[in-house]
Amino acid sequence: MSSTPAASVLFVCVHNAGRSQMAAGFLAHLAGDRIEVRSAGSIPGDQVNPAAIEAMKEIGIDISDQKPKVLTTEAVRASDYVITMGCGDACPIFPGKRYLDWSLEDPAGQGVEAVRPIRDEIRTRIESLIAEIDAKPPHA
Template structure:
């Protein structure tokens, strides 16, 4: 791993879980981690309920767009975190892979998405601690 680790979050549509995780990592790492997200079958837009859930904690992901998962993105990443994309993620020896089992926020209301968001937040903080990157919360409303 380089001085600045690169983390790739992957889910099927790159519209909910992976976008929320990338939003938290971007906020909490404050430039100390290269953050990427992608999907095996990207949606047309970010899930509006995921956008709403993140806005509730002061993180704006409205400018993000779902992106297709590429071999290049995996090769350029030190850590690859999958979220329900099964075997669609290419495997390269020497990469750290984690599979985060999380409910899919697609088609869910805000009450169902909040606990998913909160669990993603918890896991992102644990990932940063494991990577020895200081967590910078900048007045995060979740404490």
């Protein structure tokens, strides 16, 4: 028996290659199918940042099969939460969405040692987000 997810979350950063991919990986791992997860970029990169893949692999989350995706208005429309991570003015705004802007260092061009603290900060924010979503009443 399948159930409707409690919410749907879209993570957006410029290249959809680091921060948003790590956030999506954490949310999918920690919430399972209770929360629908999307990620996209305003100017998607060619591949997910290898240091982000390695940092996530260290804690047992594999994002190596993910590909950067372009941000679409449809993805924003279909999401209850839109969490931006430095996409600037490229993020479309629709009424009725919960928008959060997470100021996180960009892991682009950095080694895994520099990515680990970014990864750990994302995990903390994802855990708080899950608690916020779980505290809300389900969709009518």
